[in-house]
Amino acid sequence: MVSESDNPEQNSSGLIISNDDSIRSFLLSASEDVQLLRELRETALNLSSLNKVPYKSIRQIWVGSLPSIRPDLFRLFSGSEFVFTSPKPREKSEELKARLRQLAERAERDEYRELVKDILPKSSATEPFSSYKDQLGFGLHVVLIMFTGYLVGYLAFRALFNHSTAMSAAGGILGLVCGMLVETLLFIIRSSNHDNKSSATASKQKKNQ
Structure with missing residues (x-):
């Protein structure tokens, strides 16, 4: 034939x-x-x-x-x-072409990461609040500190100023502000410790290379 x-x-x-x-x-x-x-x-x-x-x-x-x-x-x-x-070659749709381009780009990125995985230092430390669980825990902790500060300030001013409602509320607000300041200070300390650990880890990896 x-x-x-x-x-x-x-x-x-x-x-x-x-x-x-x-x-x-x-x-x-x-x-x-x-x-x-x-x-x-x-x-x-x-x-x-x-x-x-x-x-x-x-x-x-x-x-x-x-x-x-x-x-x-x-x-x-x-x-x-x-x-x-011979039959005519089947033309690819625009959606299929776009999908193929995405797959090709993803394959190139994966191949590049595979090539440089032994060259670039691996980051073992995780970023703070990188997960939903960390963010939720931090938010609940802030709310608890603010509520505790307000309650302590309210009760303290209530005892000092003969159960005055206005002064008790002012004391609660002052306690809330103090709680926010304490939480901010703790956050700064935690962030500084995390940065120091990350720097130390990166320096150690560079020395080992």
Whole structure:
């Protein structure tokens, strides 16, 4: 069998076969047959110069010819081969192209990280409040400190100023502010300790390289 990527020059659909000597001889003789329809004679003449011809047209010319002069159909096609056309490549959609680009970029990043994993120092220390659990715990701790400061200030001023409502509220606000200041100071201390640990870890890794 013959596989062709080009379409036949004859604009026809269906089975395509190769044009060998027996078919070409039949077409030339059919183009000169005056008893054959003019349209079929012109078709036969046009097909005789092609390398591949549609089976349907050859069949029509063969049927239109006189049985006494036309060759046996099996003998006519015995030396020819089927010609198959290659399908057009399937076009990729824009969504698929974008997805493929993302996958390619991700693969490149992973490959780059794999190449430099032994060169860049590994960061063993985690950033403060990097997780949702840490953030929630810090928020609850701040609320607890503020509430405790307000309660202590409120009770202290209530005892000092003979149960005065205004002074008790002022004492509560003062205690709340003091609690916020204490929490801010503790936060600064924790951040400084974390930075010192990170610097020490990075220096140790550089020395080990």
